[in-house]
Each structure stands twice: as C-alpha cells, then as structure tokens.
Amino acid sequence: xxxxxxxxxxxxxxxxxxxxxxxxxxxxxxxxxxxxxxxxxxxxxxxxxxxxxxxxxxxxxxxxxxxxxxxxxxxxxxxxxxxxxxxxxxxxxxxxxxxxxxxxxxxxxxxxxxxxxxxxxxxxxxxxxxxxxxxxxxxxxxxxxxxxxxxxxxxxxxxxxxxxxxxxxxxxxxxxxxxxxxxxxxxxxxxxxxxxxxxxxxxxxxxxxxxxxxxxxxxxxxxxxxx
Numbered sequence: 311x312x313x314x315x316x317x318x319x320x321x322x323x324x325x326x327x328x329x330x331x332x333x334x335x336x337x338x339x340x341x342x343x344x345x346x347x348x349x350x351x352x353x354x355x356x357x358x359x360x361x362x363x364x365x366x367x368x369x370x371x372x373x374x375x376x377x378x379x380x381x382x383x384x385x386x387x388x389x390x391x392x393x394x395x396x397x398x399x400x401x402x403x404x405x406x407x408x409x410x411x412x413x414x415x416x417x418x419x420x421x422x423x424x425x426x427x428x429x430x431x432x433x434x435x436x437x438x439x440x441x442x443x444x445x446x447x448x449x450x451x452x453x454x455x456x457x458x459x460x461x462x463x464x465x466x467x468x469x470x471x472x473x474x475x476x477x478x479x480x481x482x483x484x485x486x487x488x489x490x491x492x493x494x495x496x497x498x499x500x501x502x503x504x505x506x507x508x509x510x511x512x513x514x515x516x517x518x519x520x521x522x523x524x525x526x527x528x529x530x531x532x533x534x535x536x537x
Contacts (some may be wrong), residue, residue: 313453313481313482314337314340314453314482315340316482316499316524316526317337317340317451317452317453317480317481317482318337318338318340318341318343318344318451319344319526319527319528319529320480320485320497320524320525320526320527321338321341321410321449321451321480322341322343322344322345322346322527323346323525323526323527324408324410324449324478324480325345325349325351325407325408326349326351326407327349327350327351328350328351328352329351329352329407329408330351330352330354330400330405330406330407331351331352331353331354331406331407331408331409331410332353332354332355332356332401332406332408332409332410332441332445333353333355333362333377333409333410334378334409334410334411334412334438334441335377335378335379335381335412336379336412337412337451337452338410338411338412338451339365339377339379339381339383340365341410341451342362342363342364342365342383343364343365344527344528345527346527346528354397354400354406355377355378355383355397356378356394356397356398356401356437356440356441357376357377357378357394357397358391358392358393358394358396358397359375359377359383359385359389359390359391360389360390360392360400361385361386361387361388361389361390362377362383362384362385362386362389363383363384363385363386363389364383364384365381365382365383365384366382366383366384371383371384378436378437398437398440401437401440401441401444401445402440402444403444404444404445404446406441406444406445406446407445407446407447408445408446408447408448408449409441409442409444409445409447409448409449410449410450410451411424411438411441411442411448411449411450411451412424412450412451412452413450413452413461413476413479414426414427414456414461414468415461415462415463415466415467415468416450416452416461416462416463416466416476416479416488417462417463417464417465417466417513418462418463418464418465418488418492418493418513418514419465419473419474419488420473420474420475420476420477420488421465421466421470421472421473421474421475421476422438422442422448422450422466422470422471422472422475422476423466423467423468423469423470423471424438424471425438425439425469425471426468426469427468435471438471438472439471439472442471442472442475442476443472443475447477447478448475448476448477448478449477449478449479449480450476450478450479450480451480451481452479452480452481453481453482454481454482454483454484454507454510454511455510458510460510460511460512460513462479462481462486462493462511462512462513463512463513464512464513464514476488479493482499483498483499483502483506483507483510484496484497484498484499484502484507484524485497485524486507486515489516491516492513492514492515492516493511493513493514493515493516494515494516494517494518495507495515495516495517495518495521496518496521496522497521497522497523497524497525498521498522498523498524499523499524500523500524504517504521520536521536522535522536523535523536
C-alpha cells in the first residue's frame with residue numbers, strides 16, 4: 311500500500327452519516343473509493359455536482375461527468391448537477407461539513423499554504439479559499455514531506471491560502487490535530503514511532519496522552535490499539 315492510499319484510507323474514516331463532504335483535487339479524490347459502505351454521506355464537487363460516487367474503473371466513465379480537477383467520476387442515484395454559483399453558495403453558506411484538501415505547507419497555528427510556490431506561475435487560488443472558510447471542518451490530506459523537505463512547519467514560508475483554518479492533518483505517517491498548544495499527534499501509522507515523525511517535521515510535536523495506531527478503511531481496525 312503506497313503513501314497516498316494509506317492517507318486516503320485513513321481519511322475515509324473521518325465522515326459521519328449524513329455529512330456533506332467536499333473533496334479537493336488530487337489525492338483527496340481517492341477518498342471516495344474507500345468510504346465504508348455503512349456510512350451514508352453526500353460528496354460535492356465545486357464544479358457543480360452533488361452526489362459524487364467512486365472513481366470509474368480504467369477505460370470506463372463518462373467524459374461529461376468530471377470533478378473540479380478534470381478527473382472522471384461516477385455519480386450516485388439522485389445526484390444533482392448545477393452551476394458554479396449554486397455550488398459556491400453551498401460552500402460559502404456553511405453547508406459543507408468537511409473539506410479534504412491537499413497542501414504545500416501547514417503550520418502550527420493552522421495556517422494553510424496550498425496554492426503557490428514562489429517563482430512559479432499559477433492560474434490562481436481556485437476554490438480552496440472559499441472551502442477553508444466555508445466548511446465546518448478542514449482536514450488536510452498530504453504526504454508528510456516533499457522530496458524530504460518537511461511540509462509541517464512552525465510557520466509557513468509560502469503565500470497563505472488562509473489563516474488559522476486547519477483542524478486536522480492526515481499523512482502517511484500520522485494523524486495530527488492543530489490545537490491552541492500546537493501540533494498534537496493522535497495516531498501513528500504501522501511501524502512508525504513518534505521520533506520518526508518528529509524527525510521529518512519542522513515544528514514541535516506534542517504526543518497525545520494515548521497515541522493510537524492509525525486506522526485504515528477496509529483494513530482490520532481496532533480503535534483501542536495503542537502504540
């Protein structure tokens with residue numbers, strides 16, 4: 311199981327029944343494939359779909375049905391299609407329970423940098439700026455480092471998407487919450503130690519009183535497993 315799948319499987323355990331969920335482009339779109347069958351949620355794509363399903367099998371899918379990143383998606387029975395104005399009224403109106411987004415950097419104040427690397431041309435910030443202030447909860451799903459460079463920092467060095475918006479970060483190594491005290495490690499992946507995570511994080515980490523083993527959707531999980 312590669313790093314992205316570990317992250318997506320863990321993130322798929324975050325939603326509760328009847329949650330309205332937004333999946334950002336890239337890695338977060340994988341989450342739709344792993345949501346437990348007994349959890350009833352509604353997935354939204356900001357380009358105008360309510361009721362997104364799992365990604366289609368390779369070679370299948372309808373090129374008229376795609377997500378905000380241009381990737382093919384399926385839709386569930388009863389799905390709705392609408393324009394961007396209606397889609398963003400859902401987001402800005404506070405109706406999204408959780409948005410899962412990727413990131414370039416997150417710092418211990420919950421600041422998010424997700425749209426621009428200095429010196430590179432970009433088309434713009436996109437819908438992330440609306441999602442992080444409109445959603446009730448912001449969960450960042452990203453690999454822990456970029457080519458060995460830490461992405462969890464004491465202070466972001468890239469231009470910010472928003473200030474103080476991140477609630478939780480899920481990486482292939484750990485589940486980490488942003489708290490008034492800083493980064494708190496709640497769960498560790500199989501075979502990963504607290505020191506391992508500290509070594510690739512450029513900010514102080516606080517161990518939870520009882521760190522759990524990371525749970526993964528579709529894998530035998532026991533919530534009382536302790537590290």
